Amino acid sequence: MATFLRRPGNLARFSRRATEHISRTIPVSTRVPSPSFSPFIKSTHIQTFTTTGSKCQAVPPNDPKSEKKGSQEKSILNEQDQKNLDAFVKTVENRIPESQHEALHQMRKQLMRDGLPPDVKNFIEKRDASLMDYLRMMRFLLKYSNEQASKDAAEEAAKFFDKTQDGKESKAQRDDQGKENDSKDESDPEKKKEKEEQQKKKKQGANLPPGAKVFEFRFDPASFLVTSLVTYYIYRSFFPGESSGREITWQEFRANYLDKGVVEKLTVLNHSRVRVEVNRDAVASVQSDASASQPAHVFFSIGSVDSFEMKLEQAQNQLGIPPHERIPVAYVDEVPWGSALLSFAPTLLLFAGIYWFSRRAGGGAGGQSGIFGIGKSRAKKFNHESDIKIKFSDVAGMDEAKVEIMEFVSFLQQPERFQRLGAKIPRGAILSGPPGTGKTLLAKATAGESGVPFFSVSGSEFVEMFVGVGPSRVRDLFANARKNTPCIIFIDEIDAIGKSRAKQNFGGGNDERESTLNQILTEMDGFNTSEQVVVLAGTNRPDVLDKALMRPGRFDRHIAIDRPTMDGRKQIFRVHLKKIVTDENMEYLEGRLAALTPGFAGADIANCVNEAALVAARENAEKVVMKHFEQAIERVIGGLEKKSLVLSPEEKRTVAYHEAGHAVCGWYFKWADPLLKVSIIPRGQGALGYAQYLPAGGDTYLMNTNQLMDRMAMTLGGRVSEELHFETVTSGASDDFNKVTSMATAMVTKFGMSKKLGYIYYEEDPQQQIHKPFSEDTARSIDIEVRRIIDEAYKQCRDLLTEKKAEVGIVAEELLSKEVLGRDDMIRLLGPRPYPESGEFAKYFDGKGGQTFAPPEPAQDPEETLGKDGRDQTPIP
């Protein structure tokens, strides 16, 4: 203990503190054990007090009176124990600062009064305490101090309440009053709760005098372990263990130990060092005050065991020590396990590093991590209770798709209804359609409605650079799903793995992808019909999928989800507008926005609504109004206005006349689309002008020859207007020509609208660019026919614009001055359109709702463009 306290480490500090605590007979200060040791403390309450009234009487440590007083004190220790304790106290006293002496004596007093607990007794008697002894001692002291503190607290509290006995009468009165209040509080649940809490607190700090604090410490195994290691480290650094210690020389050993006859035993460690164990009693008898300061053992190094033995023998001979009293010598080979452990540190660090990196690499993989988890499925599992809140009511439009998929929901909810009649349960469905049409949303809603777990994974997540990972992930996914039946698996973008195997093999196959697909096929086949696992898959390209995937028994259903119709768009707007703060008439707003956004998918609509709210927020508006929605739609379609792009007056004039040509054509051709808005402010994607047209016939799905011809003529209106009003023409019409050519080619090669070529359909396949599916003659005929149709459209356009040259001029000049023209302006400038317009759309553009915008139908390929309503509403460059 003496050595221990002499060290400046934590252990010593702690011991001193604990000693102080033990020594306290009356509560004096608010001391709590150092936090560094808190993990050692089990869940106990240590009560400390801030009572200021009583203070310890300081006892001068070396005061002889105090010694005397001590000896007169009541003691239950026997003589030997008392002697040991006194020696111990004296030893410690010499090593600790004076301020601690008082506490030490208090502790001594208390131990004399209560007796020496066995642990303390052993510790005091022991000369060669180990780490475990110190730890045991610490634990004991702490426990002991806690018990003492509680005992003291109880005593102090008793005293405190005794003092208040004088006011007994008034207390009784208070009690009566309290009881009355209690009965009142019972009726009020909040007060009752408060009271319960107070009672709980009271119980915790039972009988605490005012000012008392309660500290609570919890046992935490992890920090216990860490603290133990740290403690051990500190211990080792201050008590370097058996293999090191205070080094002395042979001469010192001879002079101070051997010659004085205080050596009890010698131990030769690892043939290189000698541990000298000192007999303290002998030391005490030789030097009256040195016993305490003498360490239990010292060390010296030896060159070799033989020379040491020789020297020792000589020395003992010289001292005349008889053979039977000679100092015993032991030989020990010790492995310092601490340093042995340390030698493993780099290896351990390496393994820890590898483990950490592999965890990071596999991190976020649906709970699978580590390099060994690479073959695990990366599907995210959504819990129907917490994660999937989407219901069918959140999926607007697509009523037919919902009906189809509803069957899966009823299958998952009541499978027996189907099985009873001998029906086989459908295995899965492929949801196909253009991007953003709500395929994922529908799959999620299916899971939300049926209340089953939902595994969502993307097809590309099966593809990894390692061979065999894809199939392994598929196996893992299905195994997981089977464990969680009933459930839904959703594989998004299944075309990433489900591409037709025949097509892939062209120019070298992809075996990994193929085996992944095979594994999916096998897993879907392997389903037991009673296993309630439904597989849904989403794709934008159903045409490229392998036929084996689509056969009955695998993906039984094929649910096509198209871009929403006018009514569908209204419903989608309704869903998304719910979250928007607006005062507009909802019915009108939905209808008008739906009319403005033909060809928009659900995702575009959600984006538009959000964009409108952002536009309004940028203006610091209180509410989102129609203007914001229209700006948002315009921005979504045309991109940002490029205010920085300044056109020269010449260019601006050309753009104005070009746009005016389109607008006038749209106004006067019966089957063309009338203008909604035209602007000559440049926008993103290189568009210098921008025109939007109202779909004349509403959402149209078939186009007749008249419509196609009028549309082509209108598309050529820009260039014709340039020809009529300027000496030269510009490159601005090239995109118009592209559209016109596509339309005319489709009329000839696909729609059977050319008498010369007849009823024939030629696939527009990029692979057939080299080997055309028609002869040279037919190719020449197609060329001639396409040219003829375009020439007709041109003539039709030129005739009209020559006739309406003045009108084109009026519109163009107005456009130059205002930069933006709307439908109302057109009516003002040209008079009402001479043809009736389709009711559904026109209803929302009666001039009351302000300027309007109608965005283009996405025109990826001519077939798609013309297959709908054939409107051309893309930005005009």
Ligand SMILES: Nc1ncnc2c1ncn2[C@@H]1O[C@H](COP(=O)(O)OP(=O)(O)OP(=O)(O)O)[C@@H](O)[C@H]1O
């Ligand atoms: N019918 C709809 N009703 C309501 N919101 C919709 C609808 N369709 C799409 N949305 C909105 O569009 C977002 C994107 O839809 P989703 O992810 O389902 O499209 P997707 O068809 O799976 O697209 P992709 O083919 O690109 O994966 C949805 O989060 C939702 O906000």
